[in-house]
Amino acid sequence: MASSYEDLLTRVRAGELGPDPREERVAVAFGTRQAVRHDGRGGGYRNEVLSLRLGAAVGSCAVEPGQLPAEALDDCVGADVASLLGHPLPAVRVAALDAYLLRHFPHLPENGASPWSLPPGSSLEKSRARARGVVGLLDLPPGARVLVVGVVNSLLEALRERELAYVPCDLKGGTTEWGEPVRTGAAEALDECAAVLASGMTLGNGSFEPLRRHAKHHGKQLVMFAQTGSAVLPRLLGAGVSAVCAEPYPFFWLDGGPGLVHRYRAAPGRSGATAASRRSGAAADRSARTAGNGAAR
Structure with a gap:
């Protein structure tokens, strides 16, 4: 078990929790934008999520609306997981780590x-x-x-x-x-x-x-x-x-x-x-x- 988020990143990069992340590539990157106001509620909110598909797994990271650059999707498509774990955008790093771990540790x-x-x-x-x-x-x-x-x-x-x-x-x-x-x-x-x-x-x-x-x-x-x-x-x-x-x-x-x-x-x-x-x-x-x-x- 990892001792912290950074320790978990380090262990995945080193291939300690599954296959070499340099050999696994993201096939699809997409964003989801949502605005919500439930019936009977006085206010609403918005969501924006970056998602990366790795095999059957989809890893995601929500961001504040408007903070995800459009080019982030281009950075991710076809890239290997190891590269994305070092991406300058935290949302990309989290979504890539999430996709990798979900592929190898599904919710079972x-x-x-x-x-x-x-x-x-x-x-x-x-x-x-x-x-x-x-x-x-x-x-x-x-x-x-x-x-x-x-x-x-x-x-x-x-x-x-x-x-x-x-x-x-x-x-x-x-x-x-x-x-x-x-x-x-x-x-x-x-x-x-x-x-x-x-x-x-x-x-x-x-x-x-x-x-x-x-x-x-x-x-x-x-x-x-x-x-x-x-x-x-x-x-x-x-x-x-x-x-x-x-x-x-x-x-x-x-x-x-x-x-x-x-x-x-x-x-x-x-x-x-x-x-x-x-x-x-x-x-x-x-x-x-x-x-x-x-x-x-």
């Missing part, structure tokens, strides 16, 4: 994944179903405070249903659906929170490693919800990451049919969770399933 039970089904429905219905799967990975008693890095209102809603307090943080700032101010810096809120719930997008913007180091040093839970780096973050379980909800491309917002995300947990004793909090998390999972999520039974 033998690799530690547990399926969590998303029912067909509207984008809001699927967002809420995914949120229950993500928040169920937090092993916390009611009243505990969670730092949420990368604000998704459905996740905040699921935390409220669990009677968990939260500190919302996002580089965009603004307010939540309930009018709560969103902080733009996570560092000052870490000490006041019992756990961290963070987007995989932190891999691409450089804010992941401080969160991982803090969680590991203080024995706190760090739960990642990952469209970005869905195959990267499970390789960091036990190195500060306690659980991952991995969602490779195509994402839930692209299709109204049934979907699937993949949940991972660190081995017992490696995540910093107490026995009591693990029982609390298991009870929350059962409650989420009873509420209507079609999770694997």
Whole structure:
């Protein structure tokens, strides 16, 4: 198991986790742009994602809208993975690493994944179903405070249903659906929170490693919800990451049919969770399933 994101990059470059990355080439590079405003919600948001196809695997990295140069796609097509792991754009490096790891460590039970089904429905219905799967990975008693890095209102809603307090943080700032101010810096809120719930997008913007180091040093839970780096973050379980909800491309917002995300947990004793909090998390999972999520039974 890698000890950090940079260690994982180094090990892949050296061919320690699979075939020589100089021999594997990206066949397709594409971008996905999305604007969202769910019915009944006061605001909306936009997404932009770089995706690279390597064999049957698609690796992805989200970026702030407008930050991905058009020539990035040309840089990636036909390039070998080793070259892309040294690309100057962080999004390219993350997407290439994600594609390589997903090709050689697919989201299967033998690799530690547990399926969590998303029912067909509207984008809001699927967002809420995914949120229950993500928040169920937090092993916390009611009243505990969670730092949420990368604000998704459905996740905040699921935390409220669990009677968990939260500190919302996002580089965009603004307010939540309930009018709560969103902080733009996570560092000052870490000490006041019992756990961290963070987007995989932190891999691409450089804010992941401080969160991982803090969680590991203080024995706190760090739960990642990952469209970005869905195959990267499970390789960091036990190195500060306690659980991952991995969602490779195509994402839930692209299709109204049934979907699937993949949940991972660190081995017992490696995540910093107490026995009591693990029982609390298991009870929350059962409650989420009873509420209507079609999770694997």
